[in-house]
Amino acid sequence: MAEVWDAVVVGAGIEGSATAFHLAKNGCKTLLIEQFPLPHSRGSSHGASRIIRKAYVQQHYARMMNEAYPIWEQVERETGTQLYIKTGGMLVGPGSSQELAETERSLSGAGSEFERLSSDDLKLRFPNLSFPADYRAVLDPEAGVLKADKALRCFQDLFVKYGGRIHDEEKVVRIDPGDVVTLHTSKSMYKTRKLLLLPGPWAGKLLGPLGLHPPLKPTRVSVLYWREKGPGTYSPKKGFPIFMDAAHVYALPSLEYPGIFKLCYHSGPVIDPDDRDGVAGSRGNQEIVRMMCDYVRKHFPGLESVPAIQESCIYTNTPDEDFILDRHPQYRNIIIGAGFSGHGFKLAPVVGKLLCELAMDKQPSYDMTPFSLNRFNNTATPQAKL
Ligand SMILES: Cc1cc2nc3c(=O)[nH]c(=O)nc-3n(C[C@H](O)[C@H](O)[C@H](O)COP(=O)(O)OP(=O)(O)OC[C@H]3O[C@@H](n4cnc5c(N)ncnc54)[C@H](O)[C@@H]3O)c2cc1C
Numbered sequence: 340m341a342e343v344w345d346a347v348v349v350g351a352g353i354e355g356s357a358t359a360f361h362l363a364k365n366g367c368k369t370l371l372i373e374q375f376p377l378p379h380s381r382g383s384s385h386g387a388s389r390i391i392r393k394a395y396v397q398q399h400y401a402r403m404m405n406e407a408y409p410i411w412e413q414v415e416r417e418t419g420t421q422l423y424i425k426t427g428g429m430l431v432g433p434g435s436s437q438e439l440a441e442t443e444r445s446l447s448g449a450g451s452e453f454e455r456l457s458s459d460d461l462k463l464r465f466p467n468l469s470f471p472a473d474y475r476a477v478l479d480p481e482a483g484v485l486k487a488d489k490a491l492r493c494f495q496d497l498f499v500k501y502g503g504r505i506h507d508e509e510k511v512v513r514i515d516p517g518d519v520v521t522l523h524t525s526k527s528m529y530k531t532r533k534l535l536l537l538p539g540p541w542a543g544k545l546l547g548p549l550g551l552h553p554p555l556k557p558t559r560v561s562v563l564y565w566r567e568k569g570p571g572t573y574s575p576k577k578g579f580p581i582f583m584d585a586a587h588v589y590a591l592p593s594l595e596y597p598g599i600f601k602l603c604y605h606s607g608p609v610i611d612p613d614d615r616d617g618v619a620g621s622r623g624n625q626e627i628v629r630m631m632c633d634y635v636r637k638h639f640p641g642l643e644s645v646p647a648i649q650e651s652c653i654y655t656n657t658p659d660e661d662f663i664l665d666r667h668p669q670y671r672n673i674i675i676g677a678g679f680s681g682h683g684f685k686l687a688p689v690v691g692k693l694l695c696e697l698a699m700d701k702q703p704s705y706d707m708t709p710f711s712l713n714r715f716n717n718t719a720t721p722q723a724k725l
């Protein structure tokens with residue numbers, strides 16, 4: 340007779356790995372299955388860096404971040420690895436920007452510190468930026484960079500340390516629901532009491548056969564790296580923080596590769612994750628690169644105005660950019676984490692905790708309403724925010 344697992348997690352990106360970590364730490368006999376050889380660069384969790392911040396328009400994320408930081412710190416301690424580099428972060432926009440005002444409100448509501456920079460402060464503090472006279476900024480002092488690929492490895496290592504098993508190069512091809520769920524993979528068959536699906540951009544492909552069709556859009560994002568004219572101009576050593584423009588542009592200070600600054604557009608063409616850089620993905624890319632060259636020329640005079648390196652990554656967007664963290668409406672022992680909409684990395688420690696609570700039939704620590712699957716049954720499409 341096949342062994343029955345307490346939990347099987349599908350998808351070893353940051354969300355699946357963090358979820359598996361919490362399950363194993365809480366004593367569940369857990370298997371983590373990944374279709375590709377680990378580590379890989381086909382999904383959403385690869386690369387050396389991600390932004391961590393509390394500055395969110397939506398207060399539920401600002402509050403969750405109050406718990407995410409200490410868990411990141413705990414993972415750093417348990418693995419002896421530095422994952423968080425504090426640089427501070429700024430959100431810039433026109434003085435009238437609703438997003439800036441809402442971010443300030445949400446930070447205050449979550450009890451987090453922030454600083455308001457007037458147009459004059461912005462010019463004085465950051466002479467290597469050039470924005471129109473009415474632009475101002477909100478500074479989040481806790482923001483910084485997460486060492487992304489190291490973070491992923493740390494969660495997987497801790498999962499194994501707590502007794503978890505990882506099977507990579509094994510694709511889940513069929514799911515038969517039931518009190519005990521049967522999973523068929525490219526190599527084997529498994530039985531589990533709880534199934535947690537965290538398939539990133541492949542969510543549509545895995546959820547469709549289970550009768551779920553949430554409006555998820557896998558979106559190809561060009562990750563662009565720009566050479567500094569004078570090396571270190573935009574480095575944390577010179578006090579340059581994480582940067583976000585309310586106009587959907589964001590940047591990380593020159594850190595992961597010396598002398599090279601990461602600045603990207605927070606959108607891209609909708610693609611099939613198995614054909615990420617195919618016709619659909621590359622058509623949109625040229626236009627985005629052109630737009631970002633113009634942006635750099637206008638606002639970052641210390642950068643070469645053509646990107647030196649280009650990589651790609653995938654967002655899985657929901658219409659409102661809120662995550663999906665819920666049970667399958669019919670098969671309650673199947674739990675879904677999807678639609679992380681380009682901002683899920685920093686929150687993975689709390690996402691993992693919440694999904695683990697659902698799997699263990701505990702009361703979730705947060706109000707799960709913003710993350711429910713049934714919010715898409717309404718016809719109105721809520722507005723997305725950066
Ligand atoms: C360019 C870019 C910049 C970003 N910047 C930030 C940022 O600054 N800060 C931040 O917090 N977040 C950021 N994000 C978002 C963050 O990286 C993602 O939200 C997060 O990585 C999503 O992780 P995931 O585990 O859901 O997906 P993934 O990492 O894609 O993991 C899903 C895994 O499931 C596996 N899988 C799928 N189907 C199957 C199957 N049938 N069988 C077995 N395995 C399967 C896949 O192979 C994959 O490994 C950014 C994302 C991108 C692309």
Ligand SMILES: O=C(O)[C@@H]1CCCCN1
Nearest residue numbers: 390391589605681682683
């Ligand atoms: O999650 C974040 O913090 C960033 C904001 C900018 C777009 C990419 N994701």
